[in-house]
Amino acid sequence: GSMTRYEAESALISAGVVESNHVGFSGTGFVNSDNAVGPYVEWTINSAAGGAATLSFGYANGTTVSRPLDVSVNGVLARDELAFAGTGAWTTYLAVQLPVTLQPGENKIRVTATTANGAPNLDYLDVG
């Protein structure tokens, strides 16, 4: 089916910066969140009909330690501590998928860092 990409650098960023020093990203850069518990990135997405959808988060994690994120949809926790494993290098971008249910129209997708290491570098959210 069709898929829509929402760049992280265009999302709401609670605590972090947009950077572009690690090549391989989509769009104009990625979000480097603060290394702490609690920073989040929130995308506002649109689903005309609502219903089942797959979220795909593009990211890089140049460490060997997972940087789990809580994923909420419209303020409701959809997945506790979704794993974002090391990708081998900050220039290696992979994606993690999560099936969710969307409401018709606007939806807020928020990912929140759950460890002191913060979030991985977040590149985009694909909604398909």
Ligand code: GCU
């Ligand atoms: C390095 C890397 C950053 C990354 C950071 C981190 O500084 O260059 O892009 O965000 O590590 O550990 O979060």
